[in-house]
Amino acid sequence: MPKAIQKEKKKLEIVKVACKLFAQQGYYNTTIPDIAKELGMSVGNLYNYFKSKEELAKYIMQYSSSLLGEEIKKINEMNISTKEKISLLVRRFIKIAEENPELIDYFLRVFLSNREVFSGGCEGFLCVQEVVTEIMLFLEEGVRKGDLRNQDLFTAFVTVMGPLGGLVFLKGENMLMKTLIEYADELAENIWRALKAG
Amino acid sequence: MKTLLWLQGLTCNGNTQSLLNAENPYIYEIFSKINLLYHPSLSIENNLNEIIDKILDKEIKLDFLIVEGAITKNKNFCKIGNYSISDLVNKLKDKAEYIIAVGNCAVHGNLPAVYRENKDICGLQFKFEEKKGLLPSDFKTKSGYPVINITGCPIHPAWFTQVLMALYYDRKISLDKFNRPKEIFMYLPHDGCTRNEYFEWKTEAEEFGHKEGCLFYNLGCRGPMTHAPCNKILWNRISSKTRAGMPCIGCTEFNFPVRENFFDTKKNMGIPEDIPLGVSKRAYIMISGVAKTLKNERVSKKLEDTE
Numbered sequence: 458m459p460k461a462i463q464k465e466k467k468k469l470e471i472v473k474v475a476c477k478l479f480a481q482q483g484y485y486n487t488t489i490p491d492i493a494k495e496l497g498m499s500v501g502n503l504y505n506y507f508k509s510k511e512e513l514a515k516y517i518m519q520y521s522s523s524l525l526g527e528e529i530k531k532i533n534e535m536n537i538s539t540k541e542k543i544s545l546l547v548r549r550f551i552k553i554a555e556e557n558p559e560l561i562d563y564f565l566r567v568f569l570s571n572r573e574v575f576s577g578g579c580e581g582f583l584c585v586q587e588v589v590t591e592i593m594l595f596l597e598e599g600v601r602k603g604d605l606r607n608q609d610l611f612t613a614f615v616t617v618m619g620p621l622g623g624l625v626f627l628k629g630e631n632m633l634m635k636t637l638i639e640y641a642d643e644l645a646e647n648i649w650r651a652l653k654a655g
Numbered sequence: 656m657k658t659l660l661w662l663q664g665l666t667c668n669g670n671t672q673s674l675l676n677a678e679n680p681y682i683y684e685i686f687s688k689i690n691l692l693y694h695p696s697l698s699i700e701n702n703l704n705e706i707i708d709k710i711l712d713k714e715i716k717l718d719f720l721i722v723e724g725a726i727t728k729n730k731n732f733c734k735i736g737n738y739s740i741s742d743l744v745n746k747l748k749d750k751a752e753y754i755i756a757v758g759n760c761a762v763h764g765n766l767p768a769v770y771r772e773n774k775d776i777c778g779l780q781f782k783f784e785e786k787k788g789l790l791p792s793d794f795k796t797k798s799g800y801p802v803i804n805i806t807g808c809p810i811h812p813a814w815f816t817q818v819l820m821a822l823y824y825d826r827k828i829s830l831d832k833f834n835r836p837k838e839i840f841m842y843l844p845h846d847g848c849t850r851n852e853y854f855e856w857k858t859e860a861e862e863f864g865h866k867e868g869c870l871f872y873n874l875g876c877r878g879p880m881t882h883a884p885c886n887k888i889l890w891n892r893i894s895s896k897t898r899a900g901m902p903c904i905g906c907t908e909f910n911f912p913v914r915e916n917f918f919d920t921k922k923n924m925g926i927p928e929d930i931p932l933g934v935s936k937r938a939y940i941m942i943s944g945v946a947k948t949l950k951n952e953r954v955s956k957k958l959e960d961t962e
Binding site: 580581582583586589590591593594596597598599600601605607608609610611613 | 922923924925926928936937940941944945947948949
């Protein structure tokens with residue numbers, strides 16, 4: 458395996474473990490030695506991949522954003538109705554949340570709760586630009602096609618992302634009676650009804 | 656001496672007004688090199704009928720036929736002597752070395768072509784975007800060029816005089832898809848706009864006439880998607896719309912008279928429906944988001960308050 462690919466693969470492993478530990482123990486209670494220990498690698502070696510805990514924290518966010526962004530991009534490029542796109546978006550989000558619960562946990566428990574860590578170069582749009590861009594493209598197209606009601610971007614944006622984050626949060630709290638995917642249709646219908654034109 | 660004949664169809668005379676403001680070369684410099692056979696606003700003694708007869712009889716060689724204003728066959732709307740403007744163009748089209756359409760009306764039909772009571776109004780070779788003008792789409796003059804189009808409402812005099820002089824000296828000119836000289840119309844008003852720093856950092860103007868702020872996001876500026884060198888060849892040598900705090904209204908494009916809300920940027924969920932030329936919407940959103948997040952202190956202040 459070429460070295461660069463090997464390095465990327467290792468980085469991914471580190472992301473998964475770090476993500477889990479950050480989300481379970483909190484950002485400040487987790488040290489680089491904790492992460493190295495969990496991975497069975499030396500602290501020195503871990504520093505070969507990430508220069509600091511902060512850099513690792515930001516990288517996790519960028520990684521999650523591009524993972525989800527790529528999925529939404531695929532949906533955006535499909536030739537289907539806006540309503541069907543919402544339904545697919547909800548299902549893909551849930552799938553990612555089920556396959557990588559640590560990423561969503563990380564977003565809710567670390568990224569949203571420790572803003573000071575992300576202030577230098579990861580604030581605002583910077584570490585989540587893929588997701589935000591794709592959601593914006595989706596919303597813009599919906600209005601252009603006459604399917605969605607024209608409104609301020611941010612009210613529309615939180616109407617899409619808020620319910621998704623909320624549902625996954627409840628899942629993390631073990632509050633839900635059913636599996637995530639069983640809520641997909643109803644949630645998609647809610648988002649569609651909230652945003653649709655007329 | 657080369658000759659020039661200027662005809663007018665349905666026109667407000669704006670391009671003639673522009674011509675009078677030509678500098679470098681001035682109008683009298685141009686017509687000391689070129690014999691002005693006739694211009695409806697400038698010629699007093701010359702008789703257009705006689706000139707046309709002499710051109711048809713090959714007593715006069717016609718080098719440049721300039722047409723200002725939209726074309727109609729209907730003499731109730733435009734009559735020159737006993738002719739309609741389309742009669743005159745048809746008579747002379749195969750005699751002229753070059754035909755130059757000056758202004759959006761002669762090129763695309765423009766505002767007159769929006770008039771519903773007379774549907775035959777068009778430009779010389781185009782009607783708005785389509786090649787459905789008076790002359791066939793494959794029409795070429797003796798020189799081998801199609802009608803050379805100089806768009807604008809009105810044109811800048813230098814756009815016309817530069818093209819005229821290039822042809823006068825037998826220079827080759829290349830044309831874009833609307834047969835406009837590329838040397839003039841490959842630029843956008845965005846190129847050279849003094850507000851580019853505000854565009855880069857997405858600092859938007861909320862009102863007209865201020866020195867600060869980009870006019871694109873809120874005020875309908877078409878500078879990034881219009882072909883015209885308004886910030887390269889300045890108006891009256893000193894300024895342009897955007898420099899003065901007035902948005903570009905896209906007056907060199909075929910759709911100029913059919914667009915609505917000139918001073919409002921059409922947005923869907925806060926995202927401009929039309930975005931700068933050459934950029935994908937995805938790229939525009941990304942770069943705008945990053946620029947807005949990173950902020951530039953300088954562009955957030957009044958210019959007088961900057962260091």
